[in-house]
Structures are given as C-alpha cells and as structure tokens.
Amino acid sequence: SQQGEEDPQALSIQEGENATMNCSYKTSINNLQWYRQNSGRGLVHLILIRSNEREKHSGRLRVTLDTSKKSSSLLITASRAADTASYFCATDPIQGAQKLVFGQGTRLTINP
Amino acid sequence: DTGVSQDPRHKITKRGQNVTFRCDPISEHNRLYWYRQTLGQGPEFLTYFQNEAQLEKSRLLSDRFSAERPKGSFSTLEIQRTEQGDSAMYLCASSHTSAYYEQYFGPGTRLTVT
DSSP states (O other), rough: OOEEEEEEEEEETTTTOOEEEEEOOOEEEEEEEEEOOOOTSOEEEEEEEETOEEEEEETEEEEEEEETTTTEEEOOOOOOGGGGGGEEEEEEESTTTOOOEOOOOEEEEOOO | OOSSSEEESEEOTTTTTTEEEEEEOOOTTTTTEEEEEEETTEEEEEEEETTTTTEEOOOTTEEEEEEETTTTSEEEESSOOOGGGGOOEEEEEEEEEGGGGSSOOOOOEEEEEE
C-alpha cells in the first residue's frame, strides 16, 4: 500500500500562475523527494528535502517539509505549458528497508 | 545515453503467456529497483537488488514473478502465466547504496495483457 496521499488529485491552472501541490505521509522519514512524470513516461527527479530541512528551492520550485504534520508541499512558480505532468512525492521511511514509497500523484494541467 | 534503459518499451501479450523485461541501470550504480505503476496511481515497490543479491521482495511479487540480476549489471523481470491484472507500467530505477534514495528511473515498460 502507498504511504502518501497527494492533494489535489488534479489541478488545472493558467500559464503564468503558481501551482501548489501537497503530500501527506504516515510514518517517520529520512527524506522526501518530488518526481515529475510526463504521460506514459518514466519519472524525473525534481528535488529532495531531508527530514532536518524545512524549505528548499530549485529554480522555479519551492518545497517545504513539516515533519510534525507529516506533510510536504511543492510550489511551482510562473507555470509553463511544459510543466503539464503528474507530480509524485516519494518518501524514504526510517523503517522502510531502503525503498521509496510514493503517493498517488497530482495531475497538473497548464492551460496556455 | 548513460541513463537507465528498459526494453521493450511496450509489450502486448495474451493472458497465460510469459513475458520478460530487461533493465540496464546506470553503470556505476550497484542498486537496482523494480516498481509497478497502474493507471492513475503512484509506483509501488516490487523488489530490489544490491549487486547480484535480491535483498527484498514485496508481497505484490507473487510466485508468478521472478527477477534476476545475474552479474550485478542488467536485470530481468519475468512474469509467468500473465493475467489481465498484470497490465501496468513496470519501472526500473538504479542508485548507489550510499545514496539509495536518489533513484534514477528508466522510461518503463508498459505491459498490456489481453
């Protein structure tokens, strides 16, 4: 079973707007990552945040982590049509035998 | 291209047939993972190898599934007597043991069982 739940399941916004996706998880983690997946393709790593970090930036991406609430958010600023994809959070549980546990994903559509 | 590669990219088979998928990891990575992803869901862990040793298998990996990594390089995933419920994207990822969580994914093999 999957650990994470992502919210919303689907998000549709206009190009240039900001997109925010949330991820909640159940058990204590070493780190959390966000991946992007274009339709029918493999996953591309976007950003990793460790359990002792609260916020991280990479280009137009901003990730936050609240371990007390077991939640994370991914903000994409100034969205582009090319950002249309599914976004998944993946946790590395402390007691997880060194495998990633993925959420169900948010399907993001950027309208031109 | 030095990324993770998978072959074939697509496979259509009839129920009851056997299928085999191949994954070639990034050459210096000693960890290799297999995940399965069904439509609208996130990937789910199936199994992983460290070098040639298979260290963990998920309960999702029924007796009809077998994975190998004979020389610690490429890996194969075989599904025997396929069922319609096996239809999914099968993803392979590789990493270093020291940073096992930094997994690089291949493009996946999409299996359709008719």
